[in-house]
Amino acid sequence: MAPREIVVRVNGEEYRGSAEPRVTLVDFLRDELGLTGTHVGCEHGVCGACTILMDGRTVRSCLMLAVQAEGHELRTVEGLAPADGPLHPIQEAFSEKHGLQCGFCTPGFLMTVEELLRDDPDPSEETIRSRLSGNICRCTGYQNIVEAVRYAAELTREAAP
Ligand code: FES
Ligand code: FES
Structure with missing residues (x-):
């Protein structure tokens, strides 16, 4: 299917990207937005490696489609502390x-x-x-x-x- 434009807020910043409707949120974060801190383990909701926050609550980003995150506020591990600042x-x-x-x-x-x-x-x-x-x-x-x-x-x- 044709890619769709997706706009999400991640770690307080607005990101625009495009993905086919079948693309998972974790693949979108890693491959389209370059946020590779979120890891992919089992790819079917068992291991928790892909856990991020959506609107403040944990979700398994391998079990969601990128298009489902449209308009939501996401937080990934990159958002815990500034890259050059003290650790969280x-x-x-x-x-x-x-x-x-x-x-x-x-x-x-x-x-x-x-x-x-x-x-x-x-x-x-x-x-x-x-x-x-x-x-x-x-x-x-x-x-x-x-x-x-x-x-x-x-x-x-x-x-x-
Ligand atoms: S990659 Fe294992 S739960 Fe998502
Ligand atoms: S899987 Fe190696 S530190 Fe947890």
Whole structure:
């Protein structure tokens, strides 16, 4: 089918691109907009690597079509912190607590944690494990990720006005 023009706001900026109606949102972000921080793992909604925020809530960008994002506000991992600025507290915490090894799953985890900490600034371990259960990491064994989320919560609370 013929490509359609798509206008979305990503990380506060308006982007225009075009995609055939069958193109997934993650492919549009990566291939058309050049935002390659969002990773593609399973491509069928299981691993969570492609998690981004749409209108503030997590979505799996491999399960959405680019045309469905038209007119919505998206946030990707590139929007967490300026490229030349300090890390976002969640990034800082993952780095400090060794919440990653190969890093393939990390963008998806970071966006899921961003949503979690907005919903619950002081989550229990049970809540953290439950909310992260849709993100798969084959390297870390999860314990350091849980510790990173606790530390991220601490840093975020400290930074709150
Ligand atoms: S790539 Fe989207 S859930 Fe795995
Ligand atoms: S750090 Fe390698 S998959 Fe999570």
